[in-house]
Every structure is written in structure tokens, then in C-alpha cells.
Amino acid sequence: MSNNRIPIHSILGSDVVEKISVWAEKSPTISELVEFLSLEFQIDITSDLDIVNGYERDCSNINGNAEVLCRPINELECALVLRCCQSVKIPLTISAGRTNLTGSATPEGGVILSIEKMTQPKVKVDSASKTITTPVGIYLEDMRKEALRQSNNKLHYPVDPTSRKEAMVGGTLSCNASGFIPGPAGATRYWTEGLEFLTPNGFKISCKRGDYISENGEFIIDFPDGEVIVKVPSYPRPDIKNASGPFSDENGHVDLVDLLVGSEGIFGLITSSTFRLKEMPDEFLDMFFTLPNEIDAVRFHHYISNHFEGDLSQITALEYFGYNCQTYMDHRETLFNSTTEVGIYLQIPLYNETVEDVAEDWLNILTNSDCGIHEDGILLLNTPQNWQTFFEARHSIPSNALEKTRQLDTWSILTDTIVPPDNFPEFLDVTHSILQTADIEYLLFGHLGDCHLHFHLIPTKDQQHKALEVYHQIIEKSAELDGVYSAEHGTGKRKRPDFLKCYGEEAAEQVRSAKAALDPDFLLNRGNVVEPVGVQIR
Ligand SMILES: Cc1cc2nc3c(=O)[nH]c(=O)nc-3n(C[C@H](O)[C@H](O)[C@H](O)COP(=O)(O)OP(=O)(O)OC[C@H]3O[C@@H](n4cnc5c(N)ncnc54)[C@H](O)[C@@H]3O)c2cc1C
Structure with missing residues (x-):
């Protein structure tokens, strides 16, 4: 039965809690934090700026600054770091693969907690329940490969962001990263079944989807020194692919798993996750085809949506190469002709069918769409040479655009x-x-x-x-x-003004209120999504 009262687990023993309290009473400096955590608890922590500097910048390219880096290896060490930082009010920023584009892992002072050593216990697939349980510090692509390996290629994790080789599981959870599959099934939240999670002050919450659902817009968390009420955000959330701000619900019913996924680390640190897996298709039909212009491409979207009765999650990619892509694309002369401006990559998963069985049907579906698609403009990508051409063309676009930016x-x-x-x-x-x-x-x-x-x-x-x-x-x-x-x-730090434009000041206040209930000084991942208000910056 689901409810909104959430039990917590104290994973730090009372002797350890006491030791931290005594230490914190002396108002230690950040150097003393380093000494305390390394000497008392053997945590990998350093204030060597040559090392720390390497973690100050993420792919957003925003300047960050921090004084200390720590790399805990398990949830106990994470809890110790969180507890110590909260006790002496030192800001802490969680860092994973640092591929985010918004500055969400850019530190604004204090300590960086890198999850890169959070790699145990090892990934485990449960074929019966079709789930995978994973630590957060491994690269997403390694987890995806492990899902296939342990299930003998029967089950896979379908979320495939382009950055999956560089992004870690924790980062993809925290950003609700998504890949090529259209609709909710393309994003991390959809597949997340359960989480192990540490609150900003180092207590553990284990939650499965459906276990905890807010009532009247509230969760009640039972901390040892009293309950804390977290009011969940209620700003209206359009029912579209969405990574803007923490999950919200106008009626106040939010599953705790949904709230944590995509919350950019402002509510706590995820230490482990269980995802659902999907049956691996036998094969994929991969096609690239060209269309005269953007209007035809939009019409094709409509056509294919109707073909699948509104459920585009039945396909695994519908990627568009539109205005000006040809200028930045290698192999454009192989892929396009003089009458076609835009192109689409379509991938269809096949179960109990082969490419040979369905290729002809799909050629007909495309050419009958009345969207200006002709047979000579359709390239089946199921040969190594065609795939290679398409692959190179696709990847040349960002690198040629980057080259232009450099020039x-x-x-x-x-x-x-x-x-x-x-x-x-x-x-x-x-x-x-x-x-x-x-x-x-x-x-x-x-x-x-x-x-x-x-x-x-x-x-x-x-x-x-x-x-x-x-x-x-x-x-x-x-x-x-x-x-x-x-x-x-x-949202990170870069898109905070966008959050305000989209949802308004009251929504920002709702996020702040939920954050402040768990982290009154806005120490953890400070500055993500909303600006802290009314707290002293150390
Ligand atoms: C070339 C490129 C391509 C990209 N393609 C895509 C794409 O196709 N789809 C897409 O969705 N995104 C894409 N991104 C954006 C980015 O890769 C994703 O947002 C990714 O999920 C970030 O993961 P990360 O491990 O790099 O996390 P980081 O950048 O290190 O951190 C991201 C956020 O997660 C928080 N965090 C990390 N671990 C935890 C944890 N254990 N608990 C709580 N909070 C945590 C961090 O504090 C930070 O707020 C792309 C980025 C690049 C540079």
C-alpha cells in the first residue's frame, strides 16, 4: 500500500554521529574537514587544487570553483561526507560524468563529491522480473552492455542518450536523460522502478515506484529528531517530453521516485537504482530517407503518428536532419539529391520478423505517405557500408558545427x-x-x-x-x-531564468520550499534549478 509517510534509515552508528557532532562544535575549517574525513574514516578526499580543478567545469563550460574533492566508494562514505558538510554548513556539489550542458555539476564553492567510485555492488540483472539494479558511478553504456550480457541478449535498457558513453547512471537519473525513443519511454524516469537515496543530511531512503505517493501535496519524512513535511511542487506540467524542473503535479500526487528522478540532485544523492528492462528486439530496420522540405517532414510526423495510432514509442528512432544540416554534413551528396532539403532517420524494432520480411512493406509505407518521399531517396541502413556512411554523416554535423564555431x-x-x-x-x-x-x-x-x-x-x-x-x-x-x-x-544554473519564464516565480518558490525542507541552507547542489534565497553563502 502506498502512503506519504516515508521512513528513513540511519546508516551512521550513534557513536559516529556523536563523533561528528563533537567535531562540528569546534567550527572546523574546510581543511579540517579534509583531515577529519581522511584520518577518521579513510575517505578519498583532497584539497590539492591540481586535482580539484579538473572537476570544476562540466560540459556547460561555466566557470566553477571548489576547494575540495572527495570520491566516496559506498553509501556509508557518502553519508559521512553529507553529514559532515551539513553539520558545518559547507556547500557540496555532486559530480558524475560532467556531460551536462547547464552547469548542474558546476560547483559554486565548497566540496565536490564525485560518484565515480560508486561502482559496487556490481550491476545485477533479474531476468524473472526483467529489472536491473545498478550502482550510480558506472557509465550508462557499460550498464546497458551489462544488461545485454547478463540476459544473453534477451533484455535491454532502451534509454540511449548520445552521451551514454560519458554520462554516468547517477547523472542520467538526476537529469532524467532521454534518448531516441519518442514519448515517455525515451526518458529515464519511465524505466526507474526503485532508488536508494541519501538525504542532504545523510539519512537513507529506499523507495520503489508506488511505495510513497504524496497526499494533499505533501510527503512526511520521519527523521529521528522529528518529522519533516516536504510540500511537492504543484506547478502545471505539460504532458510532453520534459526535463524542466522537478516533477510536479497540480493535484499534489507525486510518486517519490518521480520527484527524485530529474531533480538535479537538489533533494539528495542517489546511490543505487533499479530499472525495468525491455525485451530486446530480434533486429532493427534502419532507414534514412529524404524529403523536399520541413513542411513535408512535419506532415510525415503526423502520418507516422497515425500509422502507430498515436503511440510512437513503438519505434526506436525518428530523428530529423533539417534546415542547414546539409551544409555541415559529410556525405551529403550520397544522402541527398538536389530536390530534397531535409532527411529523417527511422528505426523500427522487429520482433519475430526479419528485415527482409518487412523492408518492402516499409518502402510502401514511406512512399505512400504523400510527403514527397521517393524510393530513390530511401537508403536502407542494414548494410555495413550504408550504415557507415550514415553514421559518419550524422556525427560530422556537430563536429563541423564546432569547427565553424572555433573558426x-x-x-x-x-x-x-x-x-x-x-x-x-x-x-x-x-x-x-x-x-x-x-x-x-x-x-x-x-x-x-x-x-x-x-x-x-x-x-x-x-x-x-x-x-x-x-x-x-x-x-x-x-x-x-x-x-x-x-x-x-x-535547468542547472544556466537555465534558471528559463524556468522562471516558463513556470513563474511561484513555481520557483515551490521548488525552494521543497528543497528547504530537506536542506535549509541550500548546501547540496546549491544553485541548481532555483537560486537560494534568504540563506547565507559560505
Ligand atoms: C555531446 C553531448 C550529448 C548529449 N546528449 C544527450 C542526449 O542525447 N540526451 C540527454 O538527455 N542529454 C544529453 N546530454 C546531456 C548530458 O549528457 C545528460 O544530462 C547526462 O544525463 C548527464 O550525466 P553525467 O553523468 O554527465 O552527469 P553530470 O553532468 O556530472 O551531472 C548532472 C547532474 O546530475 C547530478 N548528479 C549526478 N549524479 C548524481 C547522483 N548520484 N545523485 C544525485 N544527483 C546526481 C549532478 O549533481 C548534476 O546536477 C548530452 C551532453 C553532451 C555533452
């Missing part, structure tokens, strides 16, 4: 906006118009199955200010059209 000695902006399908054409029209009026170089690609396309802006140096203004206009437009600013990258 211009500038930076680029990647939007992560999404709007509901009905508003998608209008959003595209307006955004193209904003960008073309500003005369900023850009390209457009992304996850057509979710109506989630990335505009990649490459302003010249002189246009940088204008590019930021344009970005804000795009964010405003997405909010106006019932969308959100982030479908997959999250």
Missing part, C-alpha cells in the same frame, strides 16, 4: 525547447523567422518523434549579444505555446 572564435547556443504537436508548426515558423531576421547562422536537427528539435545557433562574435536576446525570445515563445525550455538537458 569564428565564438560560442554556440543549442536550444532544448519543446512544444505540443499541435503548436509545433507555429513554433517552427516563428523561430525560423526570429533567427532569420537576426541574420544568425543556425541549423536545426533533433527528435522529430517528440516534436523536440534543437536549433543550434552559431553567432559571429559581434552577434553574441543578439544571439542571447534571440534565445530568450525563443524560450518565451515555447512557453507561450504551452511548451517548455528543456525537454532533455534540464
